[in-house]
Amino acid sequence: MKQQSLSEGGRDSAALFSHTLSLFSAKNETQRKEALAHITSIVSSHTTESLPQPCSVVLAKAQPLILDGNSGVRGQLLKLLMVLPVAQLGPLDQTLLYTRAGMSHLSTEIRITALDVLDWLLETNGEAVVSCAGGWIKTLKTFQNLLSWTSTQLTPTGTITDGKWSATKPTTSLGNNRLLVHQLNTLGAFLTAGLKKPGVDPEALAKRAAEIYPLWHTDAHLLPTKSNAFGYLNLFGAPRDMESEMYDDAEGRNEALVESGLFGAFSYGAAEAKKEGGEVGRAASTVAKALRLVDQG
Secondary structure (H helix, E strand, O other): OOOOOOOOOOOOHHHHHHHHHHHHHOOOHHHHHHHHHHHHHHHHHOOHHHOOOOHHHHHHHHHHHHHOOOHHHHHHHHHHHHHOOHHHOOOOHHHHHHHHHHHOOOOHHHHHHHHHHHHHHHHHHHHHHHHOOOOOHHHHHHHHHHHOOEEOOEOOOOOEOOOOEEOOOHHHHHOOOHHHHHHHHHHHHHHHHHHOOOOOOOOHHHHHHHHHOOOOOHHHHOOOOOOOOOHHHOOOOOOOOOOOOOOOOHHHHHHHHHHOOHHHHHHHHHHHHHOOOHHHHHHHHHHHHHHOOOOOO
16 A cells, blocks of 8 residues: 555546545555645646546545544645535535534544534535535534533523533533634534525515516415425324434524524523633624524514
8 A cells, every 4th residue: 555656657637536536545644645635736726627526526535534533634634625616516414424423523633623624514515514414403413412511401492490501611621622612613603504594685576576467476376496395294204303304494494493402502501601701702602693593483
């Protein structure tokens, strides 16, 4: 394995590209890092159409390295992700799966890298992340477990009626606040991406009425625009699995957040974390701000 090279003669560009991708899983950490750097330079210097393989294939090969034990490899992975064209990444459910695994890893540095990856996903493909299967509730429960924002008796609005509240204490569990602040900031961004409704054109109704005149309320009689429009009724399906469901609009994600009890836990947890003050308090404020987007009615 150590004798493999990225610049062997006699290979065409497609074969060399595939060979380099295969080195992402090499046992030698230097090879993995060099392979990532080589693919990064190719992607950044070529158009999407001229790449030997789709960017979705590159992401599929690279995503296991979120859990890599070498910091240099993970750092080069982040550089590769930054140059990938966001419109060509394909489904992100597997990437999010590796990211959640990294967020709960025993290594603090791998946890931070996973949070960096999630930040990148939210910045470039936020809607795709929160609407993929398992992307909403499973990720929120991962955050809940990491922060230990749990209680034996917690109302949906975030009030403890009886029992004990548990929360991660950065001074004893983490040694410093860096990881906790990053977790809170990323959680705030994740909640905002999932709960923020798209902007509404105040003149949209008037424009639409003018387009279909003399018809009236035509849109109400058209076929649904999303698949399984009445799936929420679950008339003939198996018991609902909230964690693995897809929530493709802010309204559905809002409802799931409240029904799962996570809204109450996050509301109380953010309020408690704000009492820490400093960087932790400011990061907790971003979570509290995002939770104000929730409609409990």
